[in-house]
Amino acid sequence: MQWRKSFLVLAIAGVLSSCRGGEGGDPNPPPTPAPEPEPYKATVSIAASRADSRLACFKGNGEAECGLRLYQIMVEAFVDGDSTRDYNTGYGTSPHKGDLQGIINGLDYIRSTGVNAIWLTPIFNSVRVSGQNDWADRLDATGYFASDYFNVNPHFGTNDKLKELVSAAHAKGLYVFLDGVFGHYKANAQDYASPQGRRVSTAGQADGDTGRLAVYPDDLEFFKEVAAHWVTEYKIDGWRVDQAYQVPVQYWDDLRTAVAQAAANVSYTNSADQTVHPLGYMVGEIWRSAGEIASQGYGGAASPGLLSAFDFPIRYSLVQTLAVEESGNGNRAASNLQAGYLNHLAYPAHAMPNLMLTNHDLVRFGDLLQRGALAESTDDAYWLRHKAAFSFMASYSGPITLYYGDELGQELPGFAARESNTSCAVNGRCDDHVSRTIAIVEGVPSTVGGTPAVLSARQSDLKNHVASLMALRDAHPALANGSRTHIYSDSNVYIDRKDKGADNVLYVLNAKATPAVLTVAGTAIGSGGVLVGLLGGADVALAGGNYELALKPFEARFFDIASPTAEGPQAGEGSELSGEGPLADCYTPTVEGLGPLNKEIFIRGSYAGGNNFGATPANRRFAYKGNNLYQVVVNEPETTAYAFKFASADWSREFAVQGAAAVVIATEQPLAVASGPGTESSIAIPEAGDYVFSFRINASNNGGEMMVSKCE
Template structure:
C-alpha cells in the first residue's frame, strides 16, 4: 500500500469559491419598487482529483472478497427491557434509562415484520437470562438485573422477559423471516448467586472471582471455561441461535476464546433449521466481541495474534468515533472533523491481524444516540433538514463498509431524547435516566406496533418514514452489491469536505462519494484516478454521470452520498500518484540531536500518552516515550515501532497539567511540520498511522507562551 501525505490533508488542490450574482440597485418607477434581487446562490466547494490516494486494501477478512457470510451481516440491536411491551405479565417495571421498562420477548415477536422492513438480516438481543434477586438488594440492583448483564441462571430465560418456550418461538419466527438471531453472552462476570444454579451437566461457576459492584463477581479462567463452553453450545444446540455478542470480551483471557469459538462451531455443525428460502442450513456460529478500547487493545485482547486467532470479529469502536466526530460530535462534544477523518478510522485497522472482521455500529445501549449527538454539537434539531441529512450520510458510510454492521433500534427513524443535547449533571442524571451511558435505552418506536400493551399503534412522522426508507435502501444496496460488504477498498481522495472510495469484488465495482459538510460540492474526477472508462451509473436512481475529456463532474448536495456502478473499469484500475517520503527536514526531523540538562521551559517531564500497545489507554507514562529536552524550546523522543500500527495520542505531563496535540485534533502527517495546540480534556487527541516498522522521532517546539508551537513525527533514516 502506498502512503501519501495527501491522504489526510488538502494535498490535491481544491477551490472554495463563492459564486454570487450581483444585482442592480433598487429604485422606483412610477412609485412602484423594483423587486429585490434574487438571493445569491450558496457557496460551492470544488475539488479536482487527478490520482487515487492509495492502492487497494485487501488485508482483513472482509476486504478479500472471499464471500464470507458474516461479512454481509446487518444486525439490529435491541435492548429487551426497553424495546416493546407485548406481555403485561412479563415486566421489570424498573431499569436504567427513560423507557417504560416493560419490554419482553413477545414485544420483539410483534415487531419482527417491522425489523425486517428496515433491511437488516439479523437480531441481537441484550441478555435474556434470569437474574435472581439477592435478599435485601436495592432498586439500583433491580435496575441492573433489568439489563440482564449480571445473570444468575444461564439456562433459563428471565420470567420478566418471558419463557424458554417464548424464546424458541422468537428464534423460529425470526428464521422464517430470514433473520439470524444472536444472544448476548456475558462470559466474564455474573451475579453473586450464579453458583447456586447448575448447568444441565451439573457444572457451576466459580466463587473466588473478584467482586463487581454490590451483587456481581468476576469469572475465573480456566476454572469457568467448561461452564461457559456449555452455555455457549447449549443455546445453539437447543434453540438454534446463530451465535453470540460477547459483553466486555476483554474479561475473558484472550487465549480461551479459541476454545469458546470451537464449542460454538461444533454445536452449530450438529443442528440445522429451515431458512426463509426453504433451505436447510446450520446456525451461522458468528461471535462478535465488545472491547470498548483502542485499536491496539482490541487486537491484543480480542483478536489475538495471527498465529493463534482468538475472536474473529470485534466491534469497531475506533471507526465509530471517527464517524460521529465527522458527521456530528462524540460524547465529549468534540467534532467538526474533516471528511478525511473517516479514512483515519480505516487506518486504525492496521493494528488488527489479517483474520479480523471488524463490526461497525453508530450507537449501542452504552452510547449516546446519533440524533442526540447532532443536537449536542448544535448541528441541527429534528425540525431541521440537516438533522435528517446527517443521519443519511452516516448510514451511507455504514453501507459502504467492508464487514458486518450493527444498527441500534430507533436510529433508523432518527430517534432522540428531547432536551438531552446538553451534558447532564452526573449527580442527578442517574435518577432521571439521562446519563450518557444509558440515555439511548428509550422506549421503542415501531411503526404499526403499540409500544406498551393497550396503547395505540405507533405512527411515524413523515421525516421518520423518509429516513427509514433511506436506511432500507442502503441495506438493499449493500445486499445487492458484494463489493460494499465484502470488497477490497481503494481510497481515492478525502479532504475537509469530501470523501471517495472505490470498492471491488470481482466484476462488482462501486464508487462511493460522500459530501460530509453543509456546503454543496462539485468534484471533477479523472477517469484514471478511479479506473473508469465509461459511464458512472447512479445506483440510487439518479442520472448517470458521463465522462468528458477523461473526467467526470459529480455534483453533491450538503451531506449527500452517491453510489456509482463503474460500468467500464479499466484494466489498470485506479492510478495512484507518487508516494511521499516519511522523513521530514530540519531540526524537528533530527533523530540524533544531543540532549541538554534541565526540563526546558515547561519545567516538567512530558510523555507521548496514548492508546498504543503498552500505553494503558492514555494512563501510562513509559520511559521509552518520555521526551528529552534538546534546547531552544525543542523536545524529542525516538520511538521504535516494531510493526505497522495506528493509535491516538497526546503530548502530556504525568499529572495532565500540560496537554498538546495537532491543532484541531487533526491527524499526524508523517514527515510534515504541523501546528501544535493545547488539547485539554477528552476527545481532543490526535491520531497517527505508522505505515511500516522503524524508528520514528516525535518532536515539538513549544512557543514562548507555552501554549502551542510546532510538531513533527519523522521516520529516522
C-alpha cells in the first residue's frame, strides 16, 4: 500500500435548473414540484493507493475460506420446529423456543439468501446448578456456559438430530460451523468427563454467577479433544471461537492442528456429489482493537495463532458510515471506510479477517438507523442504506458473516421505547441482546402450528438483492479473494478496484442521500475501454479519457473492467510522512508547567499496552512546549493501527480530530472536544519509527489544530 498526502483533484459543482410557466396561463397552476437535489460532483484523476495484497485473502491464492459466506443463527431464538424442545426463557424478545429441527426446516430459505455456510451458537448441554437465578437460566439458553461439551443440549434436540442437520446442510451446499467456548465453562463442567476420560480444571477464577475460566495449559488436552470430536463424529466444518482472547495465543496452534488432523481423517459427500473433507476453518471473536486482535488472536508471523478473526474495526467503520454505532455516533464520511481498512496494517500476513454487520451481541443495522434518527423502516432510505452496507460486504476480500434476519432488514419494533426498560439489561439498554429476535423464514412457521412466514415486498426485495450480491462474489473471485486498490474516497463517495488474475472489478459507492456524479479518469482505475455494468447495471463508455458515473442516493455499482491497462491504476508517487511547521518539529524544547489545560494529557487508546484506553503511560504523556503547543514523540516499533484520544487521566479533558475523522499523517487537522464513546479518531502507522504527536489548543480550550508527523 502506498501513501499520498493529496490523492486527487476534487471539484464540487452543480447546476440547479427550474421551469418557468408562460404568461397568461392558468390562474391557479399546480404547485411547482420541488427541484431535484443538486448532485454532488467529484473528479478523480489519480488512484489513492497501490494494490494491497499483504493479507491472506488479498493475495488471490484461492483459499476456500476466503469465499465463505456464513449465516449466523442464534439457536434458542431462531425457529421452533419441535414443541418438545423449548427453553421458554432467555435473553431478548423471542419466545425462546428455537431448536435444531427449526434450523432444518429453514435450510432451503437460508440457502436462497446466497450464503454457503451456517454458524450455530453453542449447542452443548448447560446443566442447572442448585439455586441458580433467573438470569443464569437465561444464560443457559444461550449455550455460552456449557457443562457437558460432548452432548447436545436436550432443549435444542439430540445428538442424532445434529447429525441430521449437518448432513442436510451439506447436501444443500452449506458448510456447518459450531460455536466453540474454549476459555470458560459452567462451574459444574468438571462433573462431565470426555469420551477419553478427561475433565476440565477447577482452579480457574469465577466468571459470572455460575461460570469459571479455563486454565491453560491444564485444559488444553480437554479442549483439543472437544475441537476434534465434533469434526470426527459429526463432520462439522470448523468453529467460531467465543472470546478467543481467553485462550493464550500460543495455544491456538495446538487447537488448530487438532481440528486440521480431525478434518483430514473424515469426509462427506457435498452437494456436487463429491467426496470432500471438512473445511477445518476457525474464526475467533476478539471484540477489541486491531492491535489486540493481532496480539491476542493472530499471533506473529513466526508463530501464528488463529488464522481468522472477526473484523470488528471495519464493522464499526461500516456502521459509523452508513448508520451509527451503538453509542449513537455515526453518519460519517465515506472516507471512514478506508480508515477502517487501514486497521489491517496491524495484522500479520496470515490473517483472514471476517466481516459482519451484526451479531448476537450487537444492535441490528435497522435499529441503529433508528437510533441515529436516520431512517425508519417505512422510509426508502432504510432499505437503501441496508443495500449499501451489504454491497460493501460483497466487495470485501475475505470471509463474511450475515446475521439471520439482516437480509430482510429485520428490526425490533418499538426498539426506542424498549431502550428505557430497565428490566431489559443491567444498564437499562438492550444492546447486548436486542438482535436475538425470533426469525422470519419465508414459507416456514416461526413456531410449531403457526402460519408460514410471508415476506413483505420490501423484505423480499432486500433479500433478493443480498442473494444477487452473494452470487456476484461467486462469479467474481476478485471480490472475495483479490487484491484491493483504493481509488478514491471523500465525504460522499468511495471507490475500490479488486483484482485476481483476469478478473478485475470496480466497486463504487455513494454513501450519502445526495445523488453523485463522478468524473473518473481511465488511468486512475487502469481501464482503457468500456466498464461493463454488473447486477443488471448499465455499461459506461470511456469518453475523452474519462468515465462519467452517475449514482443515486446510497447506490452501489459494480463494473467488470473489460479492458484493463497493463499499467493498472496510476497512483503516483508516495508522499512524505514528515510534515512541516511547528507541529511537525520533533525537537521543540519543553517549558515548565502544564500549560493552559492545567492537566497532564496522554495519548489514550487501543495501541499495544494502552489497556483499551484505560492506560496513561509516561511514554505517551504530552509535554508543554509553550505558545499553547503540546507534543510527545512516540516510538512505533512496527506497522500498526489503533484508535485514540488525547485525554487526561480523569477524562475531564478529551480531544480528537474534529468529527472523529482519521489522522492523515503529516497533515494539519482540526482538533475538537471528543467526549464519550464513539468520538475517538484512528491512526494507521505505515512504517516503524519515531512520530511526533502535536496539538495546539485554542484560547477557549475547546479546539485547535493537531498533527502526527514522522521524525526524520
